[in-house]
Amino acid sequence: MAIVTQALLLDIPEQIETPRLILAAARSGQGAMVNEAVVESAQELKPWMPWAQKPPTLEESEAYCREAQAKWAAREMLDFCFLRRSDQRLVGRGGLHTIDWSIPKFEIGYWVRSSCARQGIATEATLALVELARDKLGARRLEITSDARNAPSRRVAEKSGFTLEGILRRSRRDTAGELADSCMYARTF
8 A cells, every 4th residue: 555545544633632732733714813823923933934924814824724724634734723722712833744654754843923932832732743743643753944043943842852963054045035054853763
């Protein structure tokens, strides 16, 4: 059986609960709440996220949620909304990206709404994603990459038990188009 066919047959939970969060699979109809969080956080996201160079329209946010749902079904990306359990407010997003089912290997990506930053949300969500990837998806390798200057993202990787494997010098273009270094963190199982 082909590797992708095997992945399509996996029962992947669409909701994960942590002490403070519900990680809910990205679905159609979530565009408005995603848009509100991105617009609020635009200035903080802009230096690190190529997709955040201009605030999205409501339609663009909804289209992204629908694309994420389609990619989930195809097992190309497993994207989640991070909802605060106490009030269901969207406090961030992230998931398993750059998937290679032949290993299996996943890259974890995340961002947190500006008004909810520095509360451990990204770390709590990342640890939940690690558990999902390891225990349900059979991950052998997980990666987190970030701009070397993005200290908060690097702290999340380190607090989540990832090891810095290296700094890749001048390996990417930053959001201003300049060459920048990136950090490669990993956990293996």
